[in-house]
Amino acid sequence: MNRIDKAAAFRSMLESPRLEFICEAHNGLSAKIVEEAGFKGIWASGLAISAQLGVRDNNEASWTQVLDVIEFMADASSLPIMLDGDTGYGNFNNVQRLVRKLEQRDIAAVCLEDKIFPKANSFIDGNRQPLADIDEFCGKIKAGKDAQFNDNFSIVARVEAFIAGWGLGEALRRAEAYHAAGSDAILIHSALRTPDEILAFKDAWGERCPVVIVPTTYYATPSEVFREHGIALVIWANPTLRASVRAMQQTARALFTSESLVAVEDSIAPVREIFRLQGAAALQEAEDRYLPKARHAPxxxxxxxxxxxxxxxxxxxxxxxxxxxxxxxxxxxxxxxxxxxxxxxxxxxxxxxxxxxxxxxxxxxxxxxxxxxxxxxxxxxxxxxxxxxxxxxxxxxxxxxxxxxxxxxxxxxxxxxxxxxxxxxxxxxxxxxxxxxxxxxxxxxxxxxxxxxxxxxxxxxxxxxxxxxxxxxxxxxxxxxxxxxxxxxxxxxxxxxxxxxxxxxxxxxxxxxxxxxxxxxxxxxxxxxxxxxxxxxx
CATH class of the missing domain: 3.90.550.10 (Spore Coat Polysaccharide Biosynthesis Protein SpsA; Chain A)
Incomplete structure (x- = not known):
């Protein structure tokens, strides 16, 4: 069986002349759902993975625990996955080890953000969060590129200058340094309700390397605007997690109030759908092939x-x-x-x-x-x-x-x-x-x-x-x-x-x-x- 080069598949999305989209997933089941929806790639969100583990998005989940989650995601889906790698979980040495471990798990790319470890979520007092030293962050990028085995593995540098309130000039200065250090794309982030900062950056940046965006706050912007400005990749960063939370809250409340499954049974997925997503049929076929034929109980x-x-x-x-x-x-x-x-x-x-x-x-x-x-x-x-x-x-x-x-x-x-x-x-x-x-x-x-x-x-x-x-x-x-x-x-x-x-x-x-x-x-x-x-x- 030919193995798909997931890293190459992700690299082709970055370099595609078309606007591409990837969607957040946070475990094997959601990764399967994202693939079946038709997406060509998956964003392994740090926020979503932390939330489904019940901890904060402040590196409270260790990097090895994150690796365990995305390994299940990679097994459940054939899509290329980009990990939200936060700050790299330490210095250049940690980044090198992270890259090697990601490649071992067939992960296609990692996104590193230029903040201080342990990181804090960009939408929680973002303008009070210190940014990393540029030279130190460039060292992480170089170390990661030197460590990778597959030439197609991508390191995306996430610029947090707008989040921290430092403006367009600082955003461009950092992006240029990260690009020179070897990053394969720049993720430019903004907390505004409009895409003004993002579009201003892209107009000034031009086509030096692919630009990735995360329109969580400026979600009302039509995707056609992003196409017109030459954005390479859009990340839908956390909607599957948020949708599942809302559904679970409503279901749990209805069950508690009614004390009966009747109140929710018609609005939730049947158990057979869970079995299908888990691949139960494939296991049965494998049992028929590999297990000795069991005598049916009379x-x-x-x-x-x-x-x-x-x-x-x-x-x-x-x-x-x-x-x-x-x-x-x-x-x-x-x-x-x-x-x-x-x-x-x-x-x-x-x-x-x-x-x-x-x-x-x-x-x-x-x-x-x-x-x-x-x-x-x-x-x-x-x-x-x-x-x-x-x-x-x-x-x-x-x-x-x-x-x-x-x-x-x-x-x-x-x-x-x-x-x-x-x-x-x-x-x-x-x-x-x-x-x-x-x-x-x-x-x-x-x-x-x-x-x-x-x-x-x-x-x-x-x-x-x-x-x-x-x-x-x-x-x-x-x-x-x-x-x-x-x-x-x-x-x-x-x-x-x-x-x-x-x-x-x-x-x-x-x-x-x-x-x-x-x-x-x-x-x-x-x-x-x-x-x-x-x-x-x-």
Missing amino acids: GAVVLAAARGAELGELTAKLPKTMLRIGNQPLLGHIVATFNALGINRIHVVRGYCKKAINLPGLHYVDNDRYADSGEIYSLALALACVDADTPLIVCYGDVLFKKYIVELLRDVDVPVAVAVDTNWQESVNRHRKADYARCSLPYSRSAYNREVHLLEIDPQLTADEIHGEWMGFMKISVSSLPEVRAITEQILQRDRHAKLPALLHELILRGQPVRALYTTGNWLDIDSVEDLVYAGGF
Whole structure:
């Protein structure tokens, strides 16, 4: 990639036959804004940089702190930058070091003013401010020119004779000496409301070298006047800072008074504009190019439309998933386990007493036919709402589980997978219904390194046929989502009350491999008051 010579670009503006303009910026963001506005150069204002740091324009910000700011500006913008270098932050030695450091940061030019260090702003009792000795200031200019590496780097000498009340003769005497010392342009400054002093200087100065002006006080003068008198460069010295201060004051007052963002939201930049100016899109492109491809965290669907009538009066006014276990509802534990694995986009299908299911941060899908439908119906409603490009983990809303189970499903890269508990005898001992699984291989050490597939799910399997209990957890890959959607619709045409095992059965019949992931325990199905009591110590 070819690097732009910013110093050469600035020098061409000084020597242009046209009147050129540069605008103040005081940080990386404002530098970007100035460039996007169409300007060809930036004035790194000492006043504005000091103000945004919250200090006075009296060299209270050290020169190294100023360097830090303009380095960010140079990185944020491709425009040439001229630093308002005050008096050079010391003697000739400081100026030489400053020039070298500016060139290292790709700054195009520096403006030095002929006042005493530490400087004071020209518009605060300017006529009481002493000027530098001419010979001493010429020494700074010579030292800076000797130190520069790029021949195009510019040193602009700022003459403060008018500000100090010394008149045209002194202004010309100083300008001539600074030009002879090697300055690349003269910035002539005035505090008058009219450009009379500036124009008188330019008429007397002629074309000996480019003349730069800062019409902060005589801002009403048409730019055509400056063109007619052969001014080379106009600096808009502090308007972006002043505009931002006014906007921030108004916004802060409105927020304090109204105690609401509504009062200001329509009049401030949207957050996405800040991201754009920061170059967030470029970072995303770079991440795609340079970072290893991250596996997208799956989404989750929690089927929680049923009441849980087996729990009697406990669910008379509250669905099972909202019964408290410890310090939060059962659903809260489910969500927390998903969140612990980075799974944050969770759809919960609710039905019975749906308004009671109101945990924050979840996406709710309402099954208003919960009393006359089954699990497949609820799943179909959820599948219509989830992202098509995100894998999905489905589970029931009445289970407690350790995150290890979800990790197994999250990390496997297959079309469809289910979790199978090898400790299936526990369900028999507790005399509860269970969806028993028969698989292509029984649980054993050899099964760790081989793919095990689900062959059948049936509560009526014999003990010799059972390899485990399906735990109600299913992983559906992105590629399988369309097929699963189609199958659920076909099943519902036959039976609106169908349960999830019917979906797995149909996938197996169609020859779709369903991966079985063996685990042992680490979960609890809440089917009874006894389970609820046991859950407190899970």
